[in-house]
Amino acid sequence: MTLFAARDIAIQFGGIKAVDAVTFDVNEGEVFSIIGPNGAGKTTIFNLISRIYNPTAGELTFKGQNITRVPPHEIASLGIARTFQNIELFAQATLLQNLLIGRHCHVRNNLISQFCFLPSTRRAELEHREKVEDIIAFLDLQRYRDTLIANLPYGVRKVVELGRALCVEPKLLLLDEPSSGLNVEETEGMAFWIEDIKKDLGITVIMVEHDMKLVSAVSDRVMALNYGRVLALGTPQEVQTHPEVVRAYIGGEA
Amino acid sequence: MHQALKTTYKQDMSLLANRSGVFWYTLLIAALLLVPGVLGEFYVNELGGVYIFAIAGVGLMLLTGYTGLVNLGQGAFLGIGAYTNSVLMTKGVPFVITLPLSGIFAAVAGVLLGIPTLRMTGFYLAIATLAFGSIVGTIFQKWTAVTGGFDGFAVPTPTIMGYPIEGATGVYYMSLFVLIFVLWMSINILRSPVGRAMVAIRDSEVSAQSMGINLSLYKTISFAISSGITGLAGALFAHYVRFLAPDSFDILLSIQFVTIIFVGGLGSLHGAIFGALFVRLLPQLIAIVRDDLPFGIGRLPGLEPSLFGLVLVLVILFEPTGMYGRWLKLKAYFKNFPLHRRGGARRQKAYAKSERLR
Numbered sequence: 001m002t003l004f005a006a007r008d009i010a011i012q013f014g015g016i017k018a019v020d021a022v023t024f025d026v027n028e029g030e031v032f033s034i035i036g037p038n039g040a041g042k043t044t045i046f047n048l049i050s051r052i053y054n055p056t057a058g059e060l061t062f063k064g065q066n067i068t069r070v071p072p073h074e075i076a077s078l079g080i081a082r083t084f085q086n087i088e089l090f091a092q093a094t095l096l097q098n099l100l101i102g103r104h105c106h107v108r109n110n111l112i113s114q115f116c117f118l119p120s121t122r123r124a125e126l127e128h129r130e131k132v133e134d135i136i137a138f139l140d141l142q143r144y145r146d147t148l149i150a151n152l153p154y155g156v157r158k159v160v161e162l163g164r165a166l167c168v169e170p171k172l173l174l175l176d177e178p179s180s181g182l183n184v185e186e187t188e189g190m191a192f193w194i195e196d197i198k199k200d201l202g203i204t205v206i207m208v209e210h211d212m213k214l215v216s217a218v219s220d221r222v223m224a225l226n227y228g229r230v231l232a233l234g235t236p237q238e239v240q241t242h243p244e245v246v247r248a249y250i251g252g253e254a
Numbered sequence: 255m256h257q258a259l260k261t262t263y264k265q266d267m268s269l270l271a272n273r274s275g276v277f278w279y280t281l282l283i284a285a286l287l288l289v290p291g292v293l294g295e296f297y298v299n300e301l302g303g304v305y306i307f308a309i310a311g312v313g314l315m316l317l318t319g320y321t322g323l324v325n326l327g328q329g330a331f332l333g334i335g336a337y338t339n340s341v342l343m344t345k346g347v348p349f350v351i352t353l354p355l356s357g358i359f360a361a362v363a364g365v366l367l368g369i370p371t372l373r374m375t376g377f378y379l380a381i382a383t384l385a386f387g388s389i390v391g392t393i394f395q396k397w398t399a400v401t402g403g404f405d406g407f408a409v410p411t412p413t414i415m416g417y418p419i420e421g422a423t424g425v426y427y428m429s430l431f432v433l434i435f436v437l438w439m440s441i442n443i444l445r446s447p448v449g450r451a452m453v454a455i456r457d458s459e460v461s462a463q464s465m466g467i468n469l470s471l472y473k474t475i476s477f478a479i480s481s482g483i484t485g486l487a488g489a490l491f492a493h494y495v496r497f498l499a500p501d502s503f504d505i506l507l508s509i510q511f512v513t514i515i516f517v518g519g520l521g522s523l524h525g526a527i528f529g530a531l532f533v534r535l536l537p538q539l540i541a542i543v544r545d546d547l548p549f550g551i552g553r554l555p556g557l558e559p560s561l562f563g564l565v566l567v568l569v570i571l572f573e574p575t576g577m578y579g580r581w582l583k584l585k586a587y588f589k590n591f592p593l594h595r596r597g598g599a600r601r602q603k604a605y606a607k608s609e610r611l612r
Contacts, residue, residue, distance in 0.1 A: 050464050076466030090457035092521065093450075096266070100447075101454045105466030107447040111475070114446035115439055121446055122267070129263045168465065 003028040003204050004172055009048055009058030010228075018044045020228040021058070026172070031198055031205045033215045035239070036225035037248055042208040043085055044228075046174050049206075050082050051075050062172065077105040081165035082174035085208075087157050091150045095160055098149060099135060102167030103128040132167055139163045139193065155186045162193065166201070173197065175207040179214050187214055194218045212240065224248070267445050269438070286430055290423045299422035304534045305429035306490045309436050311514040311526035313483030316440060318512075319521040320449065321476040322456030324380045327367070327387025328511040331360045331481040333394055333503035335488020340409045340498050341400055349412030349419070353432075353489050360485020361478040363390075368477030372470045387508050394500035406499030409492045419493070429490050436483050440523055443479065452476050484511075506559060513562055517569050519576025528577040536561065 004026040011019045019041040026032045034042045047053045049060060051072040060068045062078060070078065081102075090098050106128070109121045136142055139159050144152060149160065158178065165173055178194070179187040191214050197203050198218075209215050215222060216236040224231040224245045232242040239245055260266065270276050290298045314328050338356040343349060371382045394401050401407075412419045412428075419428055443449045451472045454462035463469055492498055510533050518529025537558055544552035551557065573580055587594045 052460060052463070071468075072463045073466050073468040076464060082464050084461060088458040088461035090454050090461075092457055093453050097450055097453065101450050101462070101465050101467075104447060104451060104454075109447065111448060114448050115442055117442040117446060125267055125446065126263055129266070133263075164465070 001028045002026070003063060004049075004206070005061045006045075006049075007059040007061070009045075009055045009060060011044060011048060011053055012056050017228050019048065019055075022225070022228070022230055024223055024230070024233060026204060026206055027220075028204055029198065029202060030220040031194060031207060031218050033207045033209055033219040033222045033236075034225060035209065035212070035215060035222060035245075036231070039227075040225040041228040042225060043176055045225075046082060046176050046206075046208060049075075049174060050080065076168050076170075079169075079171035080174065081168035081170035081172075083158075083161045083165050083176055083178065085176040085180060087154075087161055089149045089157055089161055089164070092148065094146050094148055095141060095144050095152070096132065096136075096146060098160060098164050099132040099167045100128055102164040103131060105168060131169070135163045135166050138166070138196075154181050155183070158182060158186070158190070159193075162190075166197070166203075170203060173203050173205045175205060175209075177208055177210065179209060179211045187211060190214065191217050216240070269441055283434070287427075290426055295422050298426050300534065300538065302422060302426040302429050303494060304530050305426070305433045306487050306494055307510070307514060307534055308527045308530035309429070309433050309487035309490070310484045310511055311518065311530045312433075312436050312440055312523060313480045313487065314511050315515050315518075315520075315523060315526040316443065316452070316483070317476055317480035319515055319525065320444070320456060321452040321473065322375075323473065323476065324376070325383045325480070326380050326505075326508050326512065327383040327385075327390070328480075328484055329503045329505070329507035330387040330390035331363060331484040332488040332491055332507065332511075333390060333500075334363050334481075335360045335485030336492040336498060336503075337394065337401055337488075338485070339489035340407070340492045343410045343412065344407065350414055353486065356489040357482045357486040360488065361482030363485075364477040364479075364481025365474055367481070368474040372473055384505070384508075387505060391500060391503055391505075394503060401498075401500065404500065406497055408497050409495075412493060425490065425494050428493070432486055432490060436486065437523060440483075444523075448472070448475065509559075509566075510562065513566050515576075516566055517576055519578030519580075520574070522576075522578045524581075525576050525578040528581070532565075532577065533562075536565075 002025045006022060006024050008021045008023055009019060010017065010021050022041075022045065024032075034045060036042050044053065048055050051067070051070060055068060058068070059066060062080065065078070067075070067078065090101060093101075107124070109124050112118075113121045136145060139162065141156075141159065141163060144156060144160075149157060152160065158181065162175070162178065165175075175194070178190050182190060194205060194207070195218060198205060207215075207219070219236050221234060222236050222239040223233045224239050224242065226244075226248040231244040231248060232239045234242075270279060289301060293301075310328065310332055313331075314325060317323050317325055335356040338359040339349075339352045342352040342355060347355075367383065367386050371379055374382055395403060397403075412424075419425070443452075451462065451467045454465065454467055455469060455472055455476075459469060491502075495502060514529030514533050515526060516529070517532050518527065519525030540552075540558055540561065544557075546552070569576060575582075
């Protein structure tokens with residue numbers, strides 16, 4: 001069943017067509033990877049999905065609903081969460097606070113009740129905390145709970161960002177280069193978590209990734225991009241051996 | 255290292271961090287309540303001034319220290335609060351109504367400033383708020399029908415349930431009460447989703463947005479809270495100075511508020527209190543040593559503002575965490591004595607951060 005679909009989406013920055021008429025469907029429960037050389041438009045697609053950019057053409061649908069014009073802060077409550085390539089955590093807050101911010105789209109208390117910290121807010125906070133603790137246990141982050149993000153090593157921050165996205169309780173998770181900057185061991189850990197997220201939490205994942213080992217280990221389908229256009233779409237093996245993709249990465253006779 | 259043992263989630267959202275905190279703060283409040291009976295009128299008056307500036311400092315701290323929005327026109331909100339309170343009182347409205355009204359008026363003014371400046375950050379926001387401050391200052395001068403212009407007017411004595419709040423002692427207790435209330439509310443804000451959203455906006459707007467935080471809404475809320483609290487301080491300030499004239503609310507006042515939060519320590523409520531102590535007590539200190547300074551330095555005009563400026567620059571350069579940060583480092587030093595680590599408080603290099611999406 002199709003969970004998310006992009007129809008002919010395009011975005012232009014001045015004369016540059018960063019994404020040009022890209023169409024793809026993501027089925028519920030699959031891991032869908034987007035690969036491509038630098039500047040192919042992978043992260044731009046993520047920014048289009050999370051509505052940071054406005055597409056110049058095309059349509060995005062999520063659970064059958066057109067989200068092309070939804071404001072960016074409403075994307076999370078629809079059930080789409082994301083991570084960032086260069087880690088966009090709240091550096092001067094603790095890990096716990098970061099994950100609690102991930103719960104923001106589930107906050108229902110009004111301002112007055114928050115200003116006075118009424119019992120309703122207190123109860124809601126405890127519920128959020130329990131949800132957050134589930135994620136902390138899931139990702140084994142207990143020992144860093146009260147540490148400032150600024151004092152955490154890079155590898156842990158990557159995991160925290162994944163955790164913050166999971167706290168949104170998304171249906172669709174966008175991972176922007178989850179393994180960048182991680183060592184071999186940490187990358188393997190990431191692969192296990194992506195598997196678990198898919199199997200245990202039932203979350204659909206769209207992932208931008210350069211590490212082909214990770215891509216072929218976890219992806220159900222792969223889309224290869226270059227210069228904002230789709231080169232190939234299929235299983236990891238199909239895409240990796242596709243002549244267009246090989247040419248884009250390694251070069252060849254034109 | 256010493257670490258508190260936590261047994262329930264509730265501990266992480268309690269008003270004060272631990273039981274010793276409850277003890278010491280209760281003792282502090284009790285001591286402060288006794289101050290007017292022990293110290294002379296001069297000290298009571300000065301402390302009252304410290305409280306009023308601390309209230310305004312807490313207001314600006316929520317905006318600048320926690321939401322990351324600069325405001326160089328905070329003095330204007332103090333003025334709006336002061337004039338709202340005093341003008342209404344001369345019309346016969348009782349103080350118990352004018353006090354909250356001055357907070358609400360200032361909050362509305364804050365929203366009016368917040369909305370057009372929503373997309374501004376850094377220098378641009380600083381300049382816009384600076385301009386706002388001087389516009390409001392000009393209104394105080396020119397709108398003679400309401401504000402009395404340059405001549406100003408005497409502020410009536412407030413009464414609460416028939417009892418007049420008079421003199422330094424009256425202002426002292428009133429300010430202490432409002433300060434405690436404002437601190438209680440600020441802690442509530444910081445431990446609930448609004449406060450977390452503010453911190454999120456400060457640290458990364460783009461991911462705050464992706465977590466479902468409506469940037470415009472929360473920036474406006476932050477402006478409203480900050481200016482509302484400062485408006486409350488303004489109402490008290492009017493009774494503190496007893497005579498309102500527009501020249502009390504010039505740019506120097508706004509710079510003093512900025513000094514409060516920077517010198518006190520950005521991003522902590524303690525910092526606002528420490529900063530207010532510093533800003534209010536430095537002029538007194540200068541006054542004491544003025545005559546003993548060599549080469550006639552003490553008689554130089556503009557000694558006070560230049561010292562403020564110098565301290566502000568030095569703090570930003572050498573102690574960005576301010577007085578509160580220094581206090582935490584001292585505490586850590588003595589807690590670990592004699593095993594403290596040299597360079598344990600050294601600032602770490604931050605990882606490169608993407609600016610592309612800004």
